[in-house]
Amino acid sequence: MRRGASFRSVALxxxxxxxxxxxxxxxxxxxSLIFPLFFFTAFAGGLSRVDNIPGFDFPPxxxxxxxxxxxxxxxxxxxxxxxFGVARDFESGFARRLLLAAPQRGGLIAGYALAAVSRWAVxxxxxxxxxxxxxxxxxxxxxxxxxxxxxALIVSLAGTLWATGVAMxxxxxxxxxxxxxxxxxxxxxxxxxxxxxLLSGWLHAVAKVNPVTRLLEAGRxxxxxxxxxxxxxxxxxxxxVAGFALWALRGLGSAERAGG
Amino acid sequence: MSQQAEHxxxxxxxxxxxxxxxxxVDGIDLAVEPGEIYGFLGPNGAGKSTTVHMLTTLLPPSSxxxxxxxxxxVHEGPQVRRAIGAALQEAALDPLLTGRxxxxxxxxxxxxxxxxRRHRANELLERVGLTLAxxxxxxxxxxxxxxxxxxxxxxxxRPTILFLDEPTTGLDVQSRSxxxxxxxxxxxxxxxxxxxxxxxxxxxxxxxxxxxxIDHGRIxxxxxxxxxxxxxxxxxxxxxxxxxxxxxxxxxILERFGERTDGSPKGVSxxxxxxxxxxxxxxxxxxxxxxxxxxxxxxxxxxxxxxxxKTGRSLEGAGEEAEAEEVEAET
Amino acid sequence: MTALAAQVxxxxxxxxxxxxxxxxxxxxxFIFPMALLAVTAAGLDSATxxxxxxxxxxxxxxxxxxxxxxxxxxxxxxxxxLARDIQTGFLNRLSLTxxxxxxxxTGHLAGVVTMGAVQACFYLAVGLAAGVxxxxxxxxxxxxLGLATLIAxxxxxxxxxxxxxxxSGESVQGLxxxxxxxxxxxxxxxxxxxxxADWFRFTATINPISYLIEGVRSLIIEGWDAQALALGFGxxxxxxxxxxxxxxxxxxxxxxxx
Numbered sequence: 001m002r003r004g005a006s007f008r009s010v011a012l013x014x015x016x017x018x019x020x021x022x023x024x025x026x027x028x029x030x031x032s033l034i035f036p037l038f039f040f041t042a043f044a045g046g047l048s049r050v051d052n053i054p055g056f057d058f059p060p061x062x063x064x065x066x067x068x069x070x071x072x073x074x075x076x077x078x079x080x081x082x083x084f085g086v087a088r089d090f091e092s093g094f095a096r097r098l099l100l101a102a103p104q105r106g107g108l109i110a111g112y113a114l115a116a117v118s119r120w121a122v123x124x125x126x127x128x129x130x131x132x133x134x135x136x137x138x139x140x141x142x143x144x145x146x147x148x149x150x151x152a153l154i155v156s157l158a159g160t161l162w163a164t165g166v167a168m169x170x171x172x173x174x175x176x177x178x179x180x181x182x183x184x185x186x187x188x189x190x191x192x193x194x195x196x197x198l199l200s201g202w203l204h205a206v207a208k209v210n211p212v213t214r215l216l217e218a219g220r221x222x223x224x225x226x227x228x229x230x231x232x233x234x235x236x237x238x239x240x241v242a243g244f245a246l247w248a249l250r251g252l253g254s255a256e257r258a259g260g
Numbered sequence: 261m262s263q264q265a266e267h268x269x270x271x272x273x274x275x276x277x278x279x280x281x282x283x284x285v286d287g288i289d290l291a292v293e294p295g296e297i298y299g300f301l302g303p304n305g306a307g308k309s310t311t312v313h314m315l316t317t318l319l320p321p322s323s324x325x326x327x328x329x330x331x332x333x334v335h336e337g338p339q340v341r342r343a344i345g346a347a348l349q350e351a352a353l354d355p356l357l358t359g360r361x362x363x364x365x366x367x368x369x370x371x372x373x374x375x376x377r378r379h380r381a382n383e384l385l386e387r388v389g390l391t392l393a394x395x396x397x398x399x400x401x402x403x404x405x406x407x408x409x410x411x412x413x414x415x416x417x418r419p420t421i422l423f424l425d426e427p428t429t430g431l432d433v434q435s436r437s438x439x440x441x442x443x444x445x446x447x448x449x450x451x452x453x454x455x456x457x458x459x460x461x462x463x464x465x466x467x468x469x470x471x472x473x474i475d476h477g478r479i480x481x482x483x484x485x486x487x488x489x490x491x492x493x494x495x496x497x498x499x500x501x502x503x504x505x506x507x508x509x510x511x512x513i514l515e516r517f518g519e520r521t522d523g524s525p526k527g528v529s530x531x532x533x534x535x536x537x538x539x540x541x542x543x544x545x546x547x548x549x550x551x552x553x554x555x556x557x558x559x560x561x562x563x564x565x566x567x568x569x570k571t572g573r574s575l576e577g578a579g580e581e582a583e584a585e586e587v588e589a590e591t
Numbered sequence: 592m593t594a595l596a597a598q599v600x601x602x603x604x605x606x607x608x609x610x611x612x613x614x615x616x617x618x619x620x621f622i623f624p625m626a627l628l629a630v631t632a633a634g635l636d637s638a639t640x641x642x643x644x645x646x647x648x649x650x651x652x653x654x655x656x657x658x659x660x661x662x663x664x665x666x667x668x669x670x671x672x673l674a675r676d677i678q679t680g681f682l683n684r685l686s687l688t689x690x691x692x693x694x695x696x697t698g699h700l701a702g703v704v705t706m707g708a709v710q711a712c713f714y715l716a717v718g719l720a721a722g723v724x725x726x727x728x729x730x731x732x733x734x735x736l737g738l739a740t741l742i743a744x745x746x747x748x749x750x751x752x753x754x755x756x757x758x759s760g761e762s763v764q765g766l767x768x769x770x771x772x773x774x775x776x777x778x779x780x781x782x783x784x785x786x787x788a789d790w791f792r793f794t795a796t797i798n799p800i801s802y803l804i805e806g807v808r809s810l811i812i813e814g815w816d817a818q819a820l821a822l823g824f825g826x827x828x829x830x831x832x833x834x835x836x837x838x839x840x841x842x843x844x845x846x847x848x849x
Contacts, residue, residue: 034768042772045788045791046780046788047635047781048788049785050638050781052642054640056637177615177619184626185626185630192630192634193631193635194634199636200636200637201636203630203634317687317849318683318848319847319848320847334849337848341687342689345687348683348684349680350680351679352679352680352684353679353681354676356608361605365605366688369685369688370688370689371689397612
């Protein structure tokens with residue numbers, strides 16, 4: 001089999017297995033569906049008054065404002081959940097079987113990533129349906145929305161590659177908090193509840209340099225129909241993917257040297 | 261002698277029924293004398309652990325009566341628990357505590373005065389060979405070490421009756437032998453009554469003064485190991501002559517000790533009239549006649565043979581069958 | 592009575608030792624609530640500009656949250672530890688000693704409550720160090736610790752009930768998302784009168800956790816609010832009584848010894 005075909009077949013096989021396991025195991029599927037819905041409900045519902053803060057200027061409203069954050073959060077954490085699965089595979093010994101069977105081992109990472117974005121696509125669909133049902137206002141057109149969801153998809157990929165790299169290095173479920181905490185902190189050290197210019201103090205300083213802020217602001221501008229710094233956001237997203245892809249590949253090397 | 265030391269274990273028509281009308285114990289009668297080692301043998305799922313749980317007051321019987329150390333297991337539970345120690349099927353240890361901390365907790369809960377606890381813990385740790393590992397957390401212990409700690413905990417309050425539920429399952433040969441030595445010492449030197457459940461024939465053979473064989477919740481045979489084996493047959497001796505022409509002479513000698521029976525086509529088999537004690541005489545007789553024997557073997561009935569005779573199944577196969585029935589009942 | 596107290600002491604000591612020897616369980620209740628406090632207080636600081644917002648410091652407003660989140664950790668730790676005892680058979684070992692059932696639950700909870708009190712002191716100390724002033728003064732701070740301890744008891748007993756009922760650590764862990772949802776669907780982020788969405792405000796109003804938060808919060812930002820305190824202590828007491836009763840019932844089913 002040619003190298004490219006081998007890579008593709010490994011990726012597809014791994015992706016199929018992950019998706020099959022997730023969609024037939026409620027305890028794996030439900031958290032990744034329910035938590036984004038819950039956060040959306042809690043933030044958009046509970047904090048809707050926040051758009052009355054003097055200086056809060058986001059025409060589509062708070063529901064839409066929070067939708068973008070939750071969409072990106074679900075993308076990032078979808079990747080982390082996939083990372084849990086990778087860690088589980090190593091802990092159970094199944095990863096050793098995959099390493100032995102796969103002629104192109106990079107295909108393993110591609111497979112996990114493919115599964116993660118596919119899984120996230122389902123989450124994003126459900127989240128969107130719920131948001132629309134909650135009368136979320138959308139200012140952007142089809143191109144803008146394509147840009148938003150495309151950005152989120154790349155974030156999902158970045159999250160997966162990060163978590164996969166951690167999982168392949170540590171090869172235990174106890175790596176869960178190490179996968180989760182940096183993602184959590186990075187997401188929350190950003191303009192989650194209010195726009196950047198309404199933040200103050202240390203959080204404003206941190207959020208200004210946080211790459212997630214670029215993603216959030218661009219995403220919000222897209223859904224508002226007023227795209228701004230989208231190129232920069234995509235650049236940041238691709239840079240994250242490139243960096244974490246290298247991280248994941250090196251993690252794969254670490255796992256290979258350890259014999260799985 | 262205290263009331264506790266005078267009494268062993270008595271059970272009368274003991275029954276335990278679980279949900280789904282599963283009769284895990286279906287009418288057990290037994291009596292264990294003080295100071296006796298009683299082996300309770302049976303395959304997995306036979307009802308051994310359920311019986312132990314009832315006798316140790318962890319589970320109330322559905323019907324029937326039992327007295328342990330002279331106290332009724334249903335109505336005098338606290339008194340029973342004061343008199344007994346138990347090392348159950350699971351080692352039941354806290355992985356985050358050290359061996360010494362386990363012993364101190366056990367002593368404290370049994371009301372052993374603080375001044376005595378340290379000494380008692382040290383004494384028990386030494387007795388089971390865990391002094392060096394005493395201050396390590398149990399999660400770092402091997403299986404054998406956990407079992408030894410389990411035994412030490414069961415002995416913390418100096419019980420007169422000890423329940424050991426499959427104490428050597430999963431242990432290596434050395435650890436098993438060490439545990440056997442300790443069990444025998446407890447019974448012989450300290451007069452502790454030991455109720456031992458096991459699925460290992462050689463363990464029952466080696467340790468037990470008397471054995472009860474349980475299957476499907478009922479005792480199917482009970483007695484000393486010799487009595488049980490004698491119930492189903494006497495031992496046979498099989499000899500193969502070094503020179504094939506001497507087969508008839510060999511047969512004449514062996515037939516002096518018992519009746520001829522079927523065996524290997526090349527040899528002569530005889531069922532001994534009196535038992536294994538004749539083996540030495542047989543060897544002397546063969547020697548005095550100058551007969552050279554290529555192969556001489558004694559076949560004694562085993563407890564598995566006893567089980568087979570009583571239930572129609574071998575002890576090993578019976579375990580898998582019982583487990584399958586349990587799974588079927590649960591589903 | 593002395594024997595019971597001694598047994599409670601032994602079990603409580605073991606509960607504490609076990610918690611401290613599991614950094615993965617012991618540390619998160621200190622770290623996570625503080626992380627959330629920091630990001631939320633900073634992220635929503637501008638909410639103090641909303642008309643009718645009861646404080647000019649969102650940190651002071653939000654400081655009540657860690658006490659409740661810490662209690663959730665108490666639930667999980669209490670329940671998981673006890674479930675592990677059931678699964679490993681250690682409960683059987685304890686059952687064979689003269690230990691009374693009441694001592695098992697009380698001792699176990701005593702350990703949980705002690706940790707809860709330590710956590711509460713930590714949260715209060717961090718709040719004070721970050722510049723929050725307690726409107727109700729020193730006595731109010733002590734009252735906060737008392738209420739927080741009662742809340743830890745209430746939620747610890749809830750975890751204990753689930754452990755005794757199910758005998759499974761996984762089932763206890765399954766509680767966490769439910770409690771987490773309960774925490775968020777409350778007046779955690781905004782006072783109830785400023786919650787715009789009717790359904791959310793209604794949910795927060797019927798959610799007992801809102802009253803626990805408001806009880807602690809009133810002592811921090813308002814001073815002595817009798818109604819808020821009565822509701823806070825009342826809810827905590829009610830949850831504690833219900834959970835302890837349920838635990839006692841579940842214990843009878845679990846501890847079948849004669």
